[in-house]
Amino acid sequence: MHALEVSLGDRSYPILIGPGLYAATALMVDHFVGKRVAIVTNETIAPLYLAPLTNALRDLGLSVVEIVLPDGETYKTGNTLDRIYDALMRERCDRSTTLIALGGGVIGDMCGYAAATYQRGVPFIQIPTTLLAQVDSSVGGKTGINHPLGKNMIGAFWQPKLVLADTDTLNTLPARELSAGLAEVIKYGLIRDYAFFEWLEDNMDRLVSCDPDALTYAIERSCANKAEVVAGDERETAKEGGRALLNLGHTFGHAIETALGYGTWLHGEAVATGMLMAAQLSAHLGWLASSDVARIGDLLARARLPLKAPRLGAEKYFDLMGHDKKNIGGRLRLVLLKRIGEAITTSAIEPGDVLAAIAACCADQKEPSRDG
Numbered sequence: 001m002h003a004l005e006v007s008l009g010d011r012s013y014p015i016l017i018g019p020g021l022y023a024a025t026a027l028m029v030d031h032f033v034g035k036r037v038a039i040v041t042n043e044t045i046a047p048l049y050l051a052p053l054t055n056a057l058r059d060l061g062l063s064v065v066e067i068v069l070p071d072g073e074t075y076k077t078g079n080t081l082d083r084i085y086d087a088l089m090r091e092r093c094d095r096s097t098t099l100i101a102l103g104g105g106v107i108g109d110m111c112g113y114a115a116a117t118y119q120r121g122v123p124f125i126q127i128p129t130t131l132l133a134q135v136d137s138s139v140g141g142k143t144g145i146n147h148p149l150g151k152n153m154i155g156a157f158w159q160p161k162l163v164l165a166d167t168d169t170l171n172t173l174p175a176r177e178l179s180a181g182l183a184e185v186i187k188y189g190l191i192r193d194y195a196f197f198e199w200l201e202d203n204m205d206r207l208v209s210c211d212p213d214a215l216t217y218a219i220e221r222s223c224a225n226k227a228e229v230v231a232g233d234e235r236e237t238a239k240e241g242g243r244a245l246l247n248l249g250h251t252f253g254h255a256i257e258t259a260l261g262y263g264t265w266l267h268g269e270a271v272a273t274g275m276l277m278a279a280q281l282s283a284h285l286g287w288l289a290s291s292d293v294a295r296i297g298d299l300l301a302r303a304r305l306p307l308k309a310p311r312l313g314a315e316k317y318f319d320l321m322g323h324d325k326k327n328i329g330g331r332l333r334l335v336l337l338k339r340i341g342e343a344i345t346t347s348a349i350e351p352g353d354v355l356a357a358i359a360a361c362c363a364d365q366k367e368p369s370r371d372g
């Protein structure tokens, strides 16, 4: 088992990574406040992993509430959140109840937001079961739900007490979901870790074939990068750089997810093409060599991620990108690349340059669906 820490003073917490962890209650026991836990999961994950966790917790003498939600990004909404609150109220859960998110980023974001808001805040634990959640969403305390006009528009910063990333759970993950997680892994190499980017170039074939050692290394290195960034700028308030760098590709990506309808493209897929658009724009501005744009495209393709963005129309892109949380005073603020391994935030971008990057990266044909 590998152990890391997110250092945030009295809100610091461990990230534990390894096989056989998801029902290892001995690792959780110090993080429970009272004798009650509520596990939040979904209809796909419950048949795979819920019973062993519930049973192990009951064996410890804890009372367990199970909350099983419908599966999918389309359910990352206020209505689904209400189902969590309803169950907590019905079961008379009090402030000493610990919530446990058992699932991918959708479950983690919603359970975390329920924990942040139920009775003005209860503790929660992340047990991420997708690669994306293990390398990114379970760490750092961004929680929330989508709005029809924009991704994650309603939410809170609320740190978990513990992250338990069980690498065995990746054995049941569909290949498309594994690839989506690899997009966020590649992101860390691009924004701040050139040596990791090179390692990914050497090891991408092992990762897509689910080699456990390669996956464990990628998770650990990704979490180490994210923990460092979050510790330096927990609430994304730095004027330049800081936590916003973790948003590389997301201004474009979130626009794609929102425009096509949540869940049509996976978050990681939209981020992949978004990162290529950001790289293209960086090259257009003369910062990044076009050979580096090609290098990024090659790695994304080897991770089986889409390279071409859907043709939404420039106006639609601009409209949706205008809702991005990084924007200040109505001015677009983007994360771009100075080189592979170094990103910056900038508001000094002309709309014409953004348009050129969008045009260069859009598919020739309308390509809304990634299913099948």
Ligand SMILES: NC(=O)c1ccc[n+]([C@@H]2O[C@H](COP(=O)([O-])OP(=O)(O)OC[C@H]3O[C@@H](n4cnc5c(N)ncnc54)[C@H](O)[C@@H]3O)[C@@H](O)[C@H]2O)c1
Residues within 6 Å of the ligand: 042, 044, 045, 048, 071, 072, 073, 076, 103, 104, 105, 106, 107, 109, 129, 130, 131, 132, 133, 136, 137, 138, 139, 140, 141, 142, 143, 151, 152, 169, 170, 171, 172, 173, 174, 177, 180, 181, 267, 268
């Ligand atoms: N809070 C953050 O910092 C942060 C970071 C990145 C992404 N996100 C959010 O995370 C979400 C995407 O998360 P995701 O990619 O994990 O998607 P997801 O949560 O929708 O999970 C993907 C799919 O895999 C299934 N699944 C989960 N674990 C499984 C397993 N072990 N075996 C089989 N199937 C399994 C799920 O039921 C779902 O169908 C988006 O909403 C995104 O906005 C948040």
Ligand SMILES: O=C(O)C(=O)C[C@@H](O)[C@H](O)[C@H](O)COP(=O)(O)O
Residues within 6 Å of the ligand: 136, 140, 142, 151, 152, 184, 243, 244, 246, 247, 250, 325
């Ligand atoms: O943790 C962060 O900070 C990130 O930006 C990580 C992103 O991968 C993630 O998708 C995040 O939810 C996006 O944040 P948002 O503030 O743009 O909603």
Ligand SMILES: [Zn+2]
Residues within 6 Å of the ligand: 136, 184, 250, 267, 271
């Ligand atoms: Zn993301």
